[in-house]
Amino acid sequence: MTNTSNVIAADIGGTNIRLARICDGLILEEVRHQADFSVLQNMSKLEAEQHILHTLEAAVQQLPLDNVQGVGIGFPGFFIGNSGVLAASPNIPQLSNFALAKKLSERLSMPVTAQNDALCAAIGEQTFGAGQGHANLLHITLGTGIGGGLILNNTPYTGESGMAMEFGHLKVEHGNESRLCGCGNRGCVEAYASATAISARYNELAGINTSPKDIYQRAVNGNQQAADILESASMYLGTAIAQAITLLDIRTVTISGGLIGAWDILYPNIMTALNANLIPPLQGKISVIPSTLQDNAGILGASKLLD
């Protein structure tokens, strides 16, 4: 028996909550909930906190809890170090300084830890997936938004206020003509290369509102506009990765998210832009690897938070 045996891990998204009982990286059983966090918008801070705690408590109790050592939670927000205190959550603005882990621990009478969801994905990928064996790892979550998680010397890096690795908000274009991002700024890589941005950009170019998966299929079938958008998105991604490598000098990057289904188009363009934007001694030295855990990266990483 190792120290990861029998924990409950939770992966909290904007529209659903997933919980699993996990032993040494093996998902034993799981439950999924629809969780519409938009209902939180009209609640006070206290009401929203109680709603989240109640939802999580009820979900945990659907799983068998005998011999469970505790609960690890991946949550979309900024946590102060390893305190389990949520400093802020971009999607639930009324939450601030919310002692999520401590409050849930009191309700469940067992240890609870919580950490940023993209950082959990990085921990999962480094422990069980494509990042295994790499003490330093940059993990990028390529979904409706773009997130990042960083492991330095086998330690998750959170920054001074839990806001490190806001990878999606690295700038890849400049000026007033650059695309508007959900964060309110212009030119962020998320505004060019996220799933949402790829659909929007293809719609602007081709007048067809469809999914990145369909855009990829069109590209494979010879549609030049679809290929152009995917190529452009992956070049922007490579440019943003180069900024991170220029500062961090780490050699291994993993990428998860539905978009890696288009890896055969993404990969060569990511590498071209990455190498074009690195200082010469680093060119050709960086490995960019697709996730092997995909949707499970976050929940498996959350299962390691109690170690």
Added chain:
Amino acid sequence: MTNTSNVIAADIGGTNIRLARICDGLILEEVRHQADFSVLQNMSKLEAEQHILHTLEAAVQQLPLDNVQGVGIGFPGFFIGNSGVLAASPNIPQLSNFALAKKLSERLSMPVTAQNDALCAAIGEQTFGAGQGHANLLHITLGTGIGGGLILNNTPYTGESGMAMEFGHLKVEHGNESRLCGCGNRGCVEAYASATAISARYNELAGINTSPKDIYQRAVNGNQQAADILESASMYLGTAIAQAITLLDIRTVTISGGLIGAWDILYPNIMTALNANLIPPLQGKISVIPSTLQDNAGILGASKLLD
């Protein structure tokens, strides 16, 4: 007596070498040498190594060595961790895997350590200067080139191959129209905001080849073109700093170099561009502070390498 007492520190530049006997951050005496490293260009790797070792040995021996505990060297190049092994030096391409610290230690029969010059400046500024009291610090050296040094949790950060914080090569413009940098790429902040770039850009705009100091004086005297170049350079600097903060989430940035003589023009523009490029929860939270050590940051940092 503390553990910094009586060390020799060296600050190696492209055109001169400076050595000082330092006790607890106090420079007791110093020597300066002209050192034209361009003579190394026609030498073999072995000849270049011997030339550097001989030059440093002779310089150290000009200082009184009684009770000296060892030598700390700041050198323009990439060092592997704390090994004192120079992996590469952009300006002296034939040097690679050069055990600078070990070889000089053998010649001098005393402990020697060596580290990247910009990282030494960061250590100096954090220990004795404007970065005091900050466990996390990004230090930028704003000279003929632009360098960076990073302290995370009171520990100098070097990256996997000593090439971390190549701050000058963050991209602030994109595309074929952007300025060519000495590294061979386009759009680097060094190509827009270094002393060299400021002189070149003013010359292109005004047809006058002069120093950044003179350009600053012209701006103060009401010359709009001079003011425009300095404003633009500092906006680019702020944009690059924002990229670093977006990834690292640290709160304190110090800047050294001759250009900070223009701080009254630089500072407001750096802050405008910095805040415009940060995610909203970090806007207004970052301190950017001029060096208080200036030319002494590197040599004082090198004096701490033996601790």
